[in-house]
Amino acid sequence: MLQLTxxxxxxxxxxxxxxxxxxxxxxxRICTALISNRSQVFTEEEEEKLSASLVITQDQTKLLIxxxxxxxxxxxxxxxxxxxxxxxxxxxxxxxxxTDIFIEQWSTNAKAIVDMLRQQCLSEKxxxxxxxxxxxxxxxxxxxxxxxxxxxxxxxxxxxTTKSSSxxxxxxxxxxxxxxxxxxxxxxxxxxxHLDSLR
Amino acid sequence: xxxxxxxxxxxxxxxVKTMIKSSKSMEKSVFRKMIKLALGYLQGSLxxxxxxxxxxxxxxxxxxxxxxxxxxxxxxxxxxxxxLRSALRVNTVTxxxxxxxxDLSNLGLPEDFASDICKVVFGPARPDIDRQLRSTAPSLPVxxxxxxxxxxxxxxxxxxxxLEPVVMLRxxxxxxxxxxxxxxxxxxxxxxxxxxxxLHQMExxxxxxICKK
Numbered sequence: 001m002l003q004l005t006x007x008x009x010x011x012x013x014x015x016x017x018x019x020x021x022x023x024x025x026x027x028x029r030i031c032t033a034l035i036s037n038r039s040q041v042f043t044e045e046e047e048e049k050l051s052a053s054l055v056i057t058q059d060q061t062k063l064l065i066x067x068x069x070x071x072x073x074x075x076x077x078x079x080x081x082x083x084x085x086x087x088x089x090x091x092x093x094x095x096x097x098x099t100d101i102f103i104e105q106w107s108t109n110a111k112a113i114v115d116m117l118r119q120q121c122l123s124e125k126x127x128x129x130x131x132x133x134x135x136x137x138x139x140x141x142x143x144x145x146x147x148x149x150x151x152x153x154x155x156x157x158x159x160x161t162t163k164s165s166s167x168x169x170x171x172x173x174x175x176x177x178x179x180x181x182x183x184x185x186x187x188x189x190x191x192x193x194h195l196d197s198l199r
Numbered sequence: 200x201x202x203x204x205x206x207x208x209x210x211x212x213x214x215v216k217t218m219i220k221s222s223k224s225m226e227k228s229v230f231r232k233m234i235k236l237a238l239g240y241l242q243g244s245l246x247x248x249x250x251x252x253x254x255x256x257x258x259x260x261x262x263x264x265x266x267x268x269x270x271x272x273x274x275x276x277x278x279x280x281x282x283l284r285s286a287l288r289v290n291t292v293t294x295x296x297x298x299x300x301x302d303l304s305n306l307g308l309p310e311d312f313a314s315d316i317c318k319v320v321f322g323p324a325r326p327d328i329d330r331q332l333r334s335t336a337p338s339l340p341v342x343x344x345x346x347x348x349x350x351x352x353x354x355x356x357x358x359x360x361x362l363e364p365v366v367m368l369r370x371x372x373x374x375x376x377x378x379x380x381x382x383x384x385x386x387x388x389x390x391x392x393x394x395x396x397x398l399h400q401m402e403x404x405x406x407x408x409i410c411k412k
Binding site for chain 2: 073076077078079114117118119120121122123125126127128130132134136137140141142143144145146147148149150151152153155157170172173174175176178180181182184185187188189191192194195198
């Protein structure tokens, strides 16, 4: 499961030398960040404080964090069971007490992390939100005194990450009268029946 | 019996006044041709070339050969267009044909011309005309085409076994723009629910306001 590069081995050695309680704390924080898909787990300030409390350099702190993240990501990639994970970690040279900490956190958080990763998609444009408006058209310059319901549907398209806000997302605004909306709904139902047949 | 003017409650436009004045000496066939052309134009079913040829035909039919007479024909046509536009706006349910006919006579239009206009406004072609008029009314972009694809993601760089379906949609709107995007399954259900909800509310709205009408 783990490719033992030189860098990884350095990180593991660093981890073995660090206090177990602190590793536990780091692991919990990292798991939470992975579940909510945040790319940056600690801010610069927090990393500084961490360096100071662990009595290691900033670079070493970064390496430590990266090592832990890498181990969890590899476990998620293969959807490794806790028992098997224990074997892999011990084989990689991680000390017994640190391995136990990993197994405990992995058992608790694995499902949430894997579920989140399952929903990830590579596409830049994803449907993020659907908003709508219902109007009643009562008159226009072409036809006075009508009563036609008109719906406005706004689709928000973005890249699905928490970073995408109003700057990167695109809003598509369309209008539908009743017949057009029925057609749209028919097509959505068609798609749904295909999705159902997959299950 | 003087009633409230239906067509032009404010000022009567100049081109309509001019048209009515010359309608006394206009031939019936010319008037009918102009109405036909105006209808075609309002419905958006004629290209600009077809319109031009039709106007030239009308000029020949009314024996207009000098610049002044051609200009007169064009002003009359403009008058008919404005008149027809206002007449078609009139709601055929709440306004009676006799009232429209009386209004046209009050404006000074000869009787058989007035009955021609009423035939168009209250005639059997009205649902088609209405449909065309509604489609040219101001509106936001309308969905013209939707293509879709259902895919199953087998594996990714961050998870070796995913097996999760994903829907890809391509929407084409009538303003020429096209949007291609992915819809995760959860969001797809959200979209379906929103559209179903909207349809339900639309139906409620339609049945409630028709009673008021």
